Amino acid sequence: MLDSPSVDLDLETTQREGFSIVSLRGEIDVYTAPLLRQTLVDAIEQGAVNVIVDMERVDFLDSTGLGVLVEGLKRVKTREGHFAIVATQDKILKIFDITGLNKAFPIHSSVDDALSEATAGS
Numbered sequence: 870m871l872d873s874p875s876v877d878l879d880l881e882t883t884q885r886e887g888f889s890i891v892s893l894r895g896e897i898d899v900y901t902a903p904l905l906r907q908t909l910v911d912a913i914e915q916g917a918v919n920v921i922v923d924m925e926r927v928d929f930l931d932s933t934g935l936g937v938l939v940e941g942l943k944r945v946k947t948r949e950g951h952f953a954i955v956a957t958q959d960k961i962l963k964i965f966d967i968t969g970l971n972k973a974f975p976i977h978s979s980v981d982d983a984l985s986e987a988t989a990g991s
Contacts, residue, residue, distance in 0.1 A: 877895040877896045877900075877901060878893060878894070878895040878897060878901035878905065879893070879894040880892070880893055880905065880908050882908060882912060885984065886984055886988065888917075888919040888920065888951075888984060889912045889917035889919065889921070890920075890923055890980060891905075891909065891912065891920065891921070891922050891923065893905070893922065893923060893926065893927050894926040894927070895926075895927065895928060895929075896927070896928055896929040896930075897927055897930045897931065897933075898929060898930075898931045898933060898934060899931065899933045901934075902931075902933040902934050902936070902937045905934065906937045906940065906941075909922075909937065909940070909941040910944070913941070913944045913945060913948070917945075917950075918945060918949065918950030918951070919945070919950050919951045919952075919987065920941065920945055920950065920951070920952050920953075921952075921953045921954075921955060921980055921983045921984070921987075922938065922941070922953070922955070923955040923980055924954060924956045924961055925955055925956065925957055925958070925979075927956070930961055930964050935964070935968060935970060938954070938970075938974070939970070942973065942974065951975075952974070952975075953976070953977060953983040953986075953987060954974045954975070954976045954983075955976075955977050955978070955980055955982075956976055957979075962976070975987075
């Protein structure tokens with residue numbers, strides 16, 4: 870491939886207290902969103918109904934990335950699960966605010982907060 874952009878997204882999936890936690894670092898854009906989509910689909914197809922996407926170390930998020938997160942939310946909701954976002958950076962939070970998606974996603978300041986609220990609501 871000529872001049873293909875490097876994929877600048879690292880993903881790690883861990884399990885904690887019945888949740889699949891997808892920790893991201895880098896950029897979520899048109900080039901990296903398919904990797905995130907596949908990671909979420911694989912986790913959900915393997916039985917994860919409770920998912921937390923940790924975006925604390927995400928530097929950039931575009932509309933393609935938002936679409937993948939919405940798709941993940943819908944997949945989890947059809948299984949009556951819980952889907953939450955962890956984000957603390959103003960530039961990322963502003964994207965959720967501008968798009969109104971802050972009303973669709975529970976957004977937390979840490980994985981611990983997301984777990985606490987999700988388990989309290991169970």
